[in-house]
Amino acid sequence: MTDAKKQAALDYHSQPIPGKLSVELTKPTVSAKHLALAYSPGVAEPCREIARDPENAYLYTGKGNLVAVISDGSAILGLGDLGPLASKPVMEGKGVLFKKFAGINSVDIEVNAESPQAFIDTVARIADTWGGINLEDIKAPECFEIERALVEQCSIPVFHDDQHGTAIVTVAGMLNALDIAGKKVEDARVVCLGAGAAAVACMKLLVSCGARAEHIYMLDRKGVIHSGREDLNQYKAMFATETERRTLDDAIEGADVFVGLSGPNLLSPEQLKKMAANPVVFACSNPDPEIHPDVANAVRDDVIMATGRSDFPNQVNNVLGFPFIFRGALDVRATRINEEMKVAAVHALKDLAREPVPQEVLDAYELDKLEFGCGYIIPTPLDTRLLDRVSSAVAQAAVDSGVARKPYPSHYPLTSVEEVYG
Numbered sequence: 001m002t003d004a005k006k007q008a009a010l011d012y013h014s015q016p017i018p019g020k021l022s023v024e025l026t027k028p029t030v031s032a033k034h035l036a037l038a039y040s041p042g043v044a045e046p047c048r049e050i051a052r053d054p055e056n057a058y059l060y061t062g063k064g065n066l067v068a069v070i071s072d073g074s075a076i077l078g079l080g081d082l083g084p085l086a087s088k089p090v091m092e093g094k095g096v097l098f099k100k101f102a103g104i105n106s107v108d109i110e111v112n113a114e115s116p117q118a119f120i121d122t123v124a125r126i127a128d129t130w131g132g133i134n135l136e137d138i139k140a141p142e143c144f145e146i147e148r149a150l151v152e153q154c155s156i157p158v159f160h161d162d163q164h165g166t167a168i169v170t171v172a173g174m175l176n177a178l179d180i181a182g183k184k185v186e187d188a189r190v191v192c193l194g195a196g197a198a199a200v201a202c203m204k205l206l207v208s209c210g211a212r213a214e215h216i217y218m219l220d221r222k223g224v225i226h227s228g229r230e231d232l233n234q235y236k237a238m239f240a241t242e243t244e245r246r247t248l249d250d251a252i253e254g255a256d257v258f259v260g261l262s263g264p265n266l267l268s269p270e271q272l273k274k275m276a277a278n279p280v281v282f283a284c285s286n287p288d289p290e291i292h293p294d295v296a297n298a299v300r301d302d303v304i305m306a307t308g309r310s311d312f313p314n315q316v317n318n319v320l321g322f323p324f325i326f327r328g329a330l331d332v333r334a335t336r337i338n339e340e341m342k343v344a345a346v347h348a349l350k351d352l353a354r355e356p357v358p359q360e361v362l363d364a365y366e367l368d369k370l371e372f373g374c375g376y377i378i379p380t381p382l383d384t385r386l387l388d389r390v391s392s393a394v395a396q397a398a399v400d401s402g403v404a405r406k407p408y409p410s411h412y413p414l415t416s417v418e419e420v421y422g
């Protein structure tokens with residue numbers, strides 16, 4: 001970013017008041033009568049009702065529309081382990097996106113935990129107060145055990161966004177991109193740079209949507225993950241292949257797809273040149289992609305290029321997933337977010353990209369035209385149809401797969417966040 005853009009980002013966060021989120025009141029508070037209802041003595045009544053039946057928390061508090069965004073700051077975007085406090089702008093940002101796109105209230109919690117177990121214990125002890133828990137920017141491999149333990153211990157949805165939100169959006173975009181490139185997912189030769197939270201989840205979901213595990217080369221800092229390596233954790237080991245290829249240079253030769261979930265500027269123009277015709281490049285590291293789109297487009301005029309950023313076409317970013325996935329899950333009071341719900345979200349996103357783009361999206365992106373093709377493989381985050389399409393698909397899948405505690409919402413379809421309370 002230029003210095004001017006960096007300063008603009010700092011000013012945005014500091015002016016006119018610090019931070020990006022505030023709390024609003026939903027009940028009148030202008031008279032003594034109101035205070036006697038909101039606080040003592042009135043507040044005792046909902047307390048008694050919730051003590052009698054915990055389900056009443058959904059009736060008398062904001063629990064049902066409240067998600068905790070929780071991080072330990074160990075993998076902040078692609079910036080690495082900057083610690084819990086430095087992750088707060090990202091976590092507040094996730095709260096902004098929850099509210100803006102899905103009408104969900106959220107609070108960010110940054111945990112200074114000395115171990116994964118300490119993090120798990122901290123979150124488990126506060127879980128009941130939320131409608132759902134969005135884990136964010138927790139590094140691999142710790143994130144896998146943290147999420148597994150919390151899903152097991154909590155009766156509300158616990159969802160590690162960097163794993164599943166990213167995977168859902170990546171696979172939706174990938175299925176469309178391959179289609180545009182004239183390739184079949186089952187034939188695609190894939191290189192995934194990164195073997196952490198996002199990469200492992202993306203490749204698992206891509207395989208469950210048709211890709212062949214033996215066609216995937218996954219790489220970490222030490223190079224290709226192959227069956228001869230003895231330093232692999234169990235998550236990387238799932239992607240170990242029998243191969244003589246050892247480096248990104250080796251792996252990228254003839255590849256149809258590059259997925260970057262690693263760090264900045266790690267794919268060189270020379271490596272991009274070695275890919276097959278019509279290569280699909282998802283350089284998803286934030287804020288700086290594995291290869292800059294201007295560089296990629298200068299090297300190859302046949303590349304289908306996506307990044308995680310809002311300032312280039314084809315934003316493959318979990319913002320297209322987590323707000324709407326939680327919306328659907330909360331509205332049917334799902335106990336968890338399962339594979340059926342994730343796959344339903346993939347297809348809802350994928351299919352929406354093939355429909356004509358509304359004028360409000362063109363206006364927001366200052367474009368005259370946007371249609372399904374190389375420059376538009378996935379809906380934009382400012383497409384208000386996402387609220388209905390993804391949330392309803394997720395809610396329906398929760399009902400059909402037996403994890404919903406309420407029926408499909410009678411107030412759906414949602415046309416705006418004003419309607420989320422029915």
Ligand SMILES: NC(=O)C1=CN([C@@H]2O[C@H](COP(=O)(O)OP(=O)(O)OC[C@H]3O[C@@H](n4cnc5c(N)ncnc54)[C@H](OP(=O)(O)O)[C@@H]3O)[C@@H](O)[C@H]2O)C=CC1
Pocket residue numbers: 075076077078079137138139140141162163166193194195196197198199219220221222260261262263266284285286287307308316317318319
């Ligand atoms: N666009 C989007 O929606 C999203 C993008 N991301 C991006 O993905 C990246 C990873 O995030 P996440 O999975 O949460 O983090 P993790 O810390 O869990 O994983 C990082 C992975 O990147 C690998 N890596 C780092 N540097 C290199 C390198 N020089 N060469 C090869 N591999 C490298 C690490 O290798 P090793 O295992 O050897 O340490 C590790 O496997 C970040 O840049 C993040 O911004 C993440 C989520 C969503």
Ligand SMILES: CC(=O)C(=O)O
Pocket residue numbers: 076077078137161162285286308317318319
């Ligand atoms: C987008 C996001 O969640 C990340 O880069 O970590």
Ligand SMILES: [Mg+2]
Pocket residue numbers: 077136137161162
């Ligand atoms: Mg993240």
